[in-house]
Amino acid sequence: MSLQMVWSNEQEVLNISESLISTLEAILRKAGEAEGVHDGEVALTFVTDEHIHELNKQYRGIDRPTDVLSFAMNEGLEDEPEIVYEIGEGDAEPDLPEMLGDIIISVEMAKRQSEEYGHSLERELGFLFVHGFLHLLGYDHQDDDSEAEMMGKQEVVLAEVGLTR
Structure with missing residues (x-):
């Protein structure tokens, strides 16, 4: 297993290039390494x-x-049904990555902000x-200290992939 990103494009403002996807995959690897997350799947949607x-x-x-919006899978509801796989005799349990959650980015807003x-x-x-x-990992920025912590982590990862200001 490894940390993976699956993505979809639901907008026509920006052509999503292979170069951009490669950069985002590198960001995911670097951020995962920094946080000790080596396995799982993140779904990214451009809207x-x-x-x-x-x-x-x-x-x-x-x-x-x-x-941006993030919907973490580990923040499930108490009454959420458990997923059960039926495995036949001699079959191995499916080797599916843990779904960490969804990230949705407004390309229009990102363009204006850039x-x-x-x-x-x-x-x-x-x-x-x-x-x-x-955010999928539980970080938040409700106060100055937590915001500073998140910003610091973000800037380190972006610098490691060459996306400095």
């Missing part, structure tokens, strides 16, 4: 402002678009991806 606005409204009660901050769109997408990944 529009309109789509992320709908998700915010539905799942968070926030009536506006944001740049222009506002004066850095590349690739860097902004990388920042949002590692930010979302850290």
